[in-house]
Amino acid sequence: MDKILRVNMTNLTVKVEPVPADWAGLGGRALTSTIVAAEVPPTCHPLGPNNKLVFAPGLLSGTAASNANRFSCGSKSPLTGGIKECSAGGTSSRIIARLGYKAIVVEGKPAGDTWYTVVVDKDGATIKPETEVLRLGTFATVQHVNEHYGEDFGVITLGPAGENLMAIANISVKDPESKIRSFGRGGLGAVMGSKKIKMIVINPEGGVALPLADPAKFKAANQAFTKTLLDHPVSGQGLKKYGTAVLVNVLNEAGGLPTKNFTSGQCAHHDAISGETMYDNIVARGGEPSHNCSPSCQIQCSQIYNDKDGNYVTSGFEYETIWALGADGMVEDLDVIAEIDNVFDDIGVDSIETPVMFAVAMEAGLIPWGDGKRILELLRNDITNATPLGRMLGGGTGHVGRAFGMTRIPVVKNQAIPAYDPRPIKGIGVTYATTTMGADHTAGYAIATNILNVGGKVDPLSNDGQVELSRNLQIATAAIDSTGLCLFIAFPALDIPACLGGVIDMLNARYGINLTGDDVIGLGKQVLKIEHAFNLAAGLGPETDRLPEFFELESIAPHNVKWDMDQKELASFWNF
Amino acid sequence: MKITVKLFATFRQGRFKIAEQDVPEGTTIADVLDTLAIEVADVGMLFVNGRHAEPEQRLAGGVVLAIFPLVGGG
Ligand code: SF4
Numbered sequence: 001m002d003k004i005l006r007v008n009m010t011n012l013t014v015k016v017e018p019v020p021a022d023w024a025g026l027g028g029r030a031l032t033s034t035i036v037a038a039e040v041p042p043t044c045h046p047l048g049p050n051n052k053l054v055f056a057p058g059l060l061s062g063t064a065a066s067n068a069n070r071f072s073c074g075s076k077s078p079l080t081g082g083i084k085e086c087s088a089g090g091t092s093s094r095i096i097a098r099l100g101y102k103a104i105v106v107e108g109k110p111a112g113d114t115w116y117t118v119v120v121d122k123d124g125a126t127i128k129p130e131t132e133v134l135r136l137g138t139f140a141t142v143q144h145v146n147e148h149y150g151e152d153f154g155v156i157t158l159g160p161a162g163e164n165l166m167a168i169a170n171i172s173v174k175d176p177e178s179k180i181r182s183f184g185r186g187g188l189g190a191v192m193g194s195k196k197i198k199m200i201v202i203n204p205e206g207g208v209a210l211p212l213a214d215p216a217k218f219k220a221a222n223q224a225f226t227k228t229l230l231d232h233p234v235s236g237q238g239l240k241k242y243g244t245a246v247l248v249n250v251l252n253e254a255g256g257l258p259t260k261n262f263t264s265g266q267c268a269h270h271d272a273i274s275g276e277t278m279y280d281n282i283v284a285r286g287g288e289p290s291h292n293c294s295p296s297c298q299i300q301c302s303q304i305y306n307d308k309d310g311n312y313v314t315s316g317f318e319y320e321t322i323w324a325l326g327a328d329g330m331v332e333d334l335d336v337i338a339e340i341d342n343v344f345d346d347i348g349v350d351s352i353e354t355p356v357m358f359a360v361a362m363e364a365g366l367i368p369w370g371d372g373k374r375i376l377e378l379l380r381n382d383i384t385n386a387t388p389l390g391r392m393l394g395g396g397t398g399h400v401g402r403a404f405g406m407t408r409i410p411v412v413k414n415q416a417i418p419a420y421d422p423r424p425i426k427g428i429g430v431t432y433a434t435t436t437m438g439a440d441h442t443a444g445y446a447i448a449t450n451i452l453n454v455g456g457k458v459d460p461l462s463n464d465g466q467v468e469l470s471r472n473l474q475i476a477t478a479a480i481d482s483t484g485l486c487l488f489i490a491f492p493a494l495d496i497p498a499c500l501g502g503v504i505d506m507l508n509a510r511y512g513i514n515l516t517g518d519d520v521i522g523l524g525k526q527v528l529k530i531e532h533a534f535n536l537a538a539g540l541g542p543e544t545d546r547l548p549e550f551f552e553l554e555s556i557a558p559h560n561v562k563w564d565m566d567q568k569e570l571a572s573f574w575n576f
Numbered sequence: 577m578k579i580t581v582k583l584f585a586t587f588r589q590g591r592f593k594i595a596e597q598d599v600p601e602g603t604t605i606a607d608v609l610d611t612l613a614i615e616v617a618d619v620g621m622l623f624v625n626g627r628h629a630e631p632e633q634r635l636a637g638g639v640v641l642a643i644f645p646l647v648g649g650g
Binding site: 233239244250253254445457 | 582586625627642648
């Protein structure tokens with residue numbers, strides 16, 4: 001991995017460059033955020049010619065390391081106006097890494113109305129006009145690539161939402177089953193659409209096994225690391241069986257399951273939309289409870305969910321999506337939720353931003369509460385065809401809330417708040433408020449320690465210790481996001497020392513270096529500081545590191561608590 | 577006294593989802609786990625009326641006790 005591929009969409013040229021020395025030790029999020037901070041003016045328009053889109057496999061992607069074939073996409077976000085890094089699975093990360101590319105940097109913007117496909121291969125890339133797959137959904141686009149390029153090609157593409165530059169648009173990645181994984185958050189699909197790229201297809205031919213400085217040490221380290229993934233009850237058994245949706249009942253019991261646009265912490269029909277019900281349906285209908293989103297995953301939190309007749313409906317059916325539609329939007333039927341999830345993937349929209357937006361639209365009176373059929377119509381007609389109503393919805397949660405003059409708009413930095421109410425779970429509130437990403441649970445998953453008793457215990461209802469908890473998690477997460485490892489390795493990493501030890505040993509054996517645990521923490525801190533500096537220069541100052549006011553004004557049942565963390569204490573997050 | 581016990585994930589297998597139980601005054605969570613043949617080591621989370629609890633905690637009449645194995649997601 002010693003090359004950077006630059007694709008310039010202004011003059012439709014391609015360059016392969018050596019990796020600058022400063023970037024040699026970086027991968028994944030560390031690399032995307034470093035390149036964005038170095039090359040994208042923070043004040044640029046996210047959809048203008050000065051923004052860039054950077055794809056980077058992690059430091060361990062492409063090797064035999066378990067769970068390491070995820071990759072990062074970085075840019076300036078049209079949703080938050082700040083820096084963005086998303087992680088996705090799929091097959092492309094491994095292919096890009098094995099072709100020797102440390103990053104693909106897409107820059108500029110073409111004049112005119114022509115759309116393009118970028119075909120990446122071992123020698124660089126060609127940019128060619130695209131007409132055949134325009135307006136197609138992502139599933140059909142992947143099918144087209146399988147038939148016209150090859151089944152083993154990687155695919156990074158857009159649905160109609162991305163083609164229409166909507167802030168809810170994501171970037172879709174082909175997975176091992178030719179289904180879809182996503183760079184979900186922050187509207188990165190609109191950035192790719194602004195550059196008039198319908199798809200990037202990646203030819204795996206000529207990819208090579210990546211060199212290892214110490215193959216024997218690497219193998220031993222990977223074995224030790226993998227053992228911790230299989231030994232820990234959450235990564236070894238829980239996620240395999242119930243997926244992430246097991247959290248529906250957990251959060252409901254804890255009183256932190258945001259319901260009916262964040263007006264209650266419990267949902268009466270929680271069992272109908274729970275991981276337990278999902279598992280029973282999957283088994284009864286011949287689906288697959290355990291499935292991987294990317295090669296070499298040992299945890300297998302994904303699944304294949306079929307309808308009552310045993311036909312495929314969706315995969316990667318996540319807690320966040322089920323919560324947002326089922327509890328926040330009150331859609332009680334898990335099968336309808338699954339169908340909506342499939343349409344989210346097909347038209348290429350974020351499965352958190354979009355349903356949280358729909359719940360706000362329900363409170364506004366635009367859609368009846370729980371009306372999944374109406375959601376399907378709006379997705380398939382208005383959003384797909386970009387009608388004026390579709391464009392209004394496609395602007396995201398904050399956009400719709402403002403359009404209807406609402407005050408209960410669950411966003412931070414204009415990005416929708418995910419599936420954990422910050423009032424009874426204070427640690428996750430700190431993460432939402434302070435992360436450089438806008439409201440994002442994965443940036444510092446305080447739920448582990450506040451609720452799940454993983455990595456110790458910190459009382460979720462007390463403000464004590466939450467800033468420190470979130471800070472430590474955000475630093476560690478930024479480091480993990482740079483390796484290409486799936487974030488779910490954090491469960492064993494928080495409880496079993498050999499897990500992180502194995503990761504560090506693998507990095508050292510791969511590159512012939514001598515990183516320590518402190519170096520890895522140092523990398524995490526460096527990433528956060530780079531991102532924070534970008535945001536400050538982009539106009540996202542300390543006053544944007546806060547939760548929406550309604551959390552301070554409205555208490556939430558059953559614990560009847562408000563958000564009451566001192567803003568000074570929150571600001572101390574950045575003291576490191 | 578009466579309490580409500582809720583079980584989740586694998587703990588439901590061969591047991592129940594939700595049941596009202598009659599238990600003696602002074603019963604601890606550990607006693608309830610015992611009668612359900614659930615090992616403390618297999619327990620991930622305990623909630624009493626939505627608050628985290630420890631096995632040695634004594635229960636009052638009317639409470640809802642929720643018992644989860646170690647699970648997670650994100
Ligand atoms: S645990 Fe889930 S998200 Fe992580 S790599 Fe495996 S399938 Fe993908």
